[in-house]
Amino acid sequence: MLGNKLIGRTLLAFNKLGSSNEVAKRLAKKQASEGTTILAEQQTGGRGRQQKKWFSPPSTGLWFSVILKPQCHLDRLGLISLLACVAVSDAVKSELGLRLAHKWPNDLLSHSRKVCGILIETEFTSQKLSHLVLGIGINVNQMAADFPEELMDTATSLRMETGVLVDRRRLLIAVLRALEKCYLNFLQRRFDLILRKWRDGCPFFQRTISVATDGGRVEGLLEDIDEFGRLCLRLPSERTIVLSVGDILLRNMEAIR
Ligand code: BTN
Numbered sequence: 297m298l299g300n301k302l303i304g305r306t307l308l309a310f311n312k313l314g315s316s317n318e319v320a321k322r323l324a325k326k327q328a329s330e331g332t333t334i335l336a337e338q339q340t341g342g343r344g345r346q347q348k349k350w351f352s353p354p355s356t357g358l359w360f361s362v363i364l365k366p367q368c369h370l371d372r373l374g375l376i377s378l379l380a381c382v383a384v385s386d387a388v389k390s391e392l393g394l395r396l397a398h399k400w401p402n403d404l405l406s407h408s409r410k411v412c413g414i415l416i417e418t419e420f421t422s423q424k425l426s427h428l429v430l431g432i433g434i435n436v437n438q439m440a441a442d443f444p445e446e447l448m449d450t451a452t453s454l455r456m457e458t459g460v461l462v463d464r465r466r467l468l469i470a471v472l473r474a475l476e477k478c479y480l481n482f483l484q485r486r487f488d489l490i491l492r493k494w495r496d497g498c499p500f501f502q503r504t505i506s507v508a509t510d511g512g513r514v515e516g517l518l519e520d521i522d523e524f525g526r527l528c529l530r531l532p533s534e535r536t537i538v539l540s541v542g543d544i545l546l547r548n549m550e551a552i553r
Contacts, residue, residue: 297469302331303362303479304472310334312354314341317417317431320361324419324427328363333472335360342433345402345415346543351447356438358468361431362475366483370425373418374525374540375487377402378494379478380414380430385497386478387470392458398497399544400527408546409452411435432471436462487523495521505529506545513545 298304306329313319313336320334336359339352352359364376378401385396385404388411396404402414415431435453443451454462481489495501500518507514507529516529519536527539 298472300331300472300476303476304331304333305329306332308332308334310336312336312338312340315339315343315431316359316361317343317415317429320363320429320431321417321419324363324429330363330365330427332363333360334362335468343415343431344413344433350413350415350433351444351451352433353438353442356442356453357436358432358434358464358471360468361429363427364430364479365427366425366479368482371524372482372487373416373425373428374401375482375490376428376430377414377416378521378525379482379490380416380432380475381412382490382493382497383474383478384412384432384434384471386493387467387474388454390474391467391470392454392460392462394454394458396497397499398494399500399546400498400521401525401541406452406457409450411452411454411457434467434471436464436467491521491523491525494525500544507539507542508545509539509542514539514542 316334316336316339323332338354339359342350342352342359344350381398381402381404388394388396396406396411399405403410404412412434416428418428419426435451437455438453440456478490503518505518516531519528519530522528522538528536529539530536
């Protein structure tokens with residue numbers, strides 16, 4: 297049915313989990329094969345980036361994690377989240393006709409609200425990557441009233457954006473297929489293809505953005521992303537800096553897509 301060689305070839309589905317990333321990490325340590333996918337109907341301890349919680353109620357979203365073991369230079373790992381964004385947005389476009397906006401490094405938005413988030417957790421043994429877990433959370437069929445108050449202004453779902461109750465199983469298959477395609481491109485070092493598709497979906501280029509970094513907030517013109525998926529930001533001083541971690545802040549920006 298799925299027809300993938302790698303991603304989701306082994307798919308373990310659970311009714312309720314703490315976090316699918318946690319389970320995937322445990323299985324990866326026990327030598328689960330590359331592409332093994334853990335799907336949760338509900339997560340009670342869904343995790344987001346920066347120690348945030350990820351709201352994962354039952355029967356409304358797609359919450360899953362994939363074990364990957366890429367043999368690549370560590371510099372290229374930043375491209376994994378970009379390829380995951382491309383895969384999800386390609387699948388959503390082809391299934392629902394909805395164009396999502398890519399927000400660096402790993403969010404997908406519609407009308408400036410978050411539809412999908414990606415959490416990558418890596419495991420190293422003597423400075424060599426042993427595996428990584430790619431966790432993807434997609435808000436699919438929630439209605440506005442389903443989101444907790446703190447997310448009401450910032451989150452949305454595919455159903456809210458399209459007005460259609462989405463077949464989650466069909467969408468999952470489309471995402472896993474797109475993920476396989478993008479990941480094989482990555483393994484074949486076709487990085488340009490991934491970068492071009494990611495750039496195509498990003499509406500922030502040549503715009504002034506604010507980025508929260510470990511060292512504080514920086515503001516500048518988004519010039520590009522480089523071949524490693526890092527953000528190139530031109531500061532008011534005309535100097536260009538390259539960021540590999542950070543968060544684009546959306547406040548005070550005009551609405552996008
Ligand atoms: C973020 O935007 O902060 C990342 C959110 C990632 C959520 C997904 S849902 C499936 C997987 N399991 C988790 O606990 N988190 C990720």
